[in-house]
Amino acid sequence: MPQARTKDRLLDAAGAVVMRDGAQALTLDAVALEAEVSKGGLLYHFKSKRDLVEGLIERWLAEFQKEMDEEDPDFVRGYVKASAPAGNELGMLAALIGDPSLLVAVRKQYGIWQDRVEREGRDPVDATVARLAADGLWLAELLGMGPPTGTLREQVLERLLDLAEPLD
Structure with missing residues (x-):
């Protein structure tokens, strides 16, 4: 999957986590799980x-x-x-x-x-x-x-x- 689409998918996942579970639930692990990528894959696009x-x-x-x-x-x-x-x-x-x-x-x-x-x-x-x-x-x-x-x-x-x- 191209980098731009993966990055958008990760941002979509982050927004979904916050909307569903609240801002306090926004963690890298939660976003990786929501986006169905590894935490390493997430960290490739977003360092923190x-x-x-x-x-x-x-x-x-x-x-x-x-x-x-x-x-x-x-x-x-x-x-x-x-x-x-x-x-x-x-x-x-x-x-x-x-x-x-x-x-x-x-x-x-x-x-x-x-x-x-x-x-x-x-x-x-x-x-x-x-x-x-x-x-x-x-x-x-x-x-x-x-x-x-x-x-x-x-x-x-x-x-x-x-x-x-x-x-x-």
């Missing part, structure tokens, strides 16, 4: 648990960027549209909470995205409010903290997209 979690974070950030690009050519509107949890983020969030030093890459990427929000040809306050509200909606849905559903959710997203509309 931290390396594995960093791989999860890098993949999540790249997937989010790709989804933003696919949702809308306009950056801020794409950000708002892509901010619905995909299901695997809870494990990533738990891993970040378990080791706050892992937030460095996430903070850097969000800083880049915020800079872009501020210079995309719209009111920077409205665009920032839309970004922060989309982040809040994502977190509410991810953690099940009273997120809006149905028609109300659609209306909230439409309002955020209105805020994200470029200036004429």
Whole structure:
């Protein structure tokens, strides 16, 4: 199996372990078992648990960027549209909470995205409010903290997209 596919399979397995058993259950042995590879095979791709979690974070950030690009050519509107949890983020969030030093890459990427929000040809306050509200909606849905559903959710997203509309 090519290296990239094996690495993806290992990252999938790590996410599955965290989603099913919690962040505390994320061990190299558990991931190797889930991925049906030897621990040595896992260590070939990820030298440590931290390396594995960093791989999860890098993949999540790249997937989010790709989804933003696919949702809308306009950056801020794409950000708002892509901010619905995909299901695997809870494990990533738990891993970040378990080791706050892992937030460095996430903070850097969000800083880049915020800079872009501020210079995309719209009111920077409205665009920032839309970004922060989309982040809040994502977190509410991810953690099940009273997120809006149905028609109300659609209306909230439409309002955020209105805020994200470029200036004429």
